[in-house]
Amino acid sequence: MIRVSVIGCGNMGGALLRGLARAEGYHLTAIDLDPEALAAIEGVVDETTEDVAAARDADIAVLAVKPDVAPAVLDDLDLRADQQLVTLAAGLPREFVAERTDASVVRIMPNLAAETGDMAAAATNAGLTDEVRAMLDDVGEFVEVDESLMHVSTAVNGSGPAFAFYLIDAMKQGGIESGLDPEQAETLAAQTFKGAAETVLRDDRSVDELIDAVCSPNGTTIEGMDVLWDSDADAAVEEAVAAAERRSRELAEAFDDA
Incomplete structure (x- = not known):
């Protein structure tokens, strides 16, 4: 024990x-x-x-x-x-x-x-x-x-759940807009993120390869991905990580002369 x-x-x-x-x-x-x-x-x-x-x-x-x-x-x-x-x-x-x-x-x-x-x-x-x-x-x-990488780790996995919650809610709201009730939309969105994360961790393929595997030619997924590829969604997430990392470094500065 x-x-x-x-x-x-x-x-x-x-x-x-x-x-x-x-x-x-x-x-x-x-x-x-x-x-x-x-x-x-x-x-x-x-x-x-x-x-x-x-x-x-x-x-x-x-x-x-x-x-x-x-x-x-x-x-x-x-x-x-x-x-x-x-x-x-x-x-x-x-x-x-x-x-x-x-x-x-x-x-x-x-x-x-x-x-x-x-x-x-x-x-x-x-x-x-x-x-x-x-x-x-x-x-x-x-x-x-x-330890020099703890600031970015703080941003990616420490702050990351909030970023993931934000994206889950965005998918949930998309489902609600088209007729799903809130509980149904939340279950589908959250479980989808959970399953996707497990796939990334357990599958030998890269993230890009996994996206390709889901995107059938002329199918529904490729239509949605075209919207994301044409947007600044990836840049916004990268900026969120960078902002959280900067804040971690600012917090550390308080201990420099302590």
Whole structure:
């Protein structure tokens, strides 16, 4: 049984706890000063507490607080050298955290799909242990990257779910406009994205090859794709990723002289 303490049980911390609870094999402690956050996760975890000192009993402690709150939490966090500390905060450099704890530190950028076991995450090569790898495997898929790539990873997989939700809603609205009821349109659009994503991950063909496979000559798909190819949709998504990456870099600048 791996003991995991999550400090900060908001959206991301809560999603990770729920995902690990589904995976089983973990003793889970939720740590937060907000009683409502603890109440929301109480039925999922083994323990809830407002005391950050409880993290000292964990094999893996997860710092899932906002970047601006992290320094104060780290001041109160007393971990052992044989523990692992996983930081999720956007823009928070690994070195900043490592200088303030005896624990082994790894920086990751997960996303909310950890709750359903479908998370996409990036993890820094530095500080990544087999125990943390196993934990990440239990809630989705991850890639190991140099920390210099964490800003773009934050944009692609950290912010990416919101971009995907936006596109799902656009397809949903297209269905509603032509007669589907909202629930039908949402199911079809969301399941289509889910299936397409699984195909990209499991099929050896490139994305361009998969598009070709769906586009029969003179068929319906090629008509729709012609609209997308003639639009700036791809450029808009690329700009969204670039904007999120820039914001991650701006957040990191706050720790340069800290």
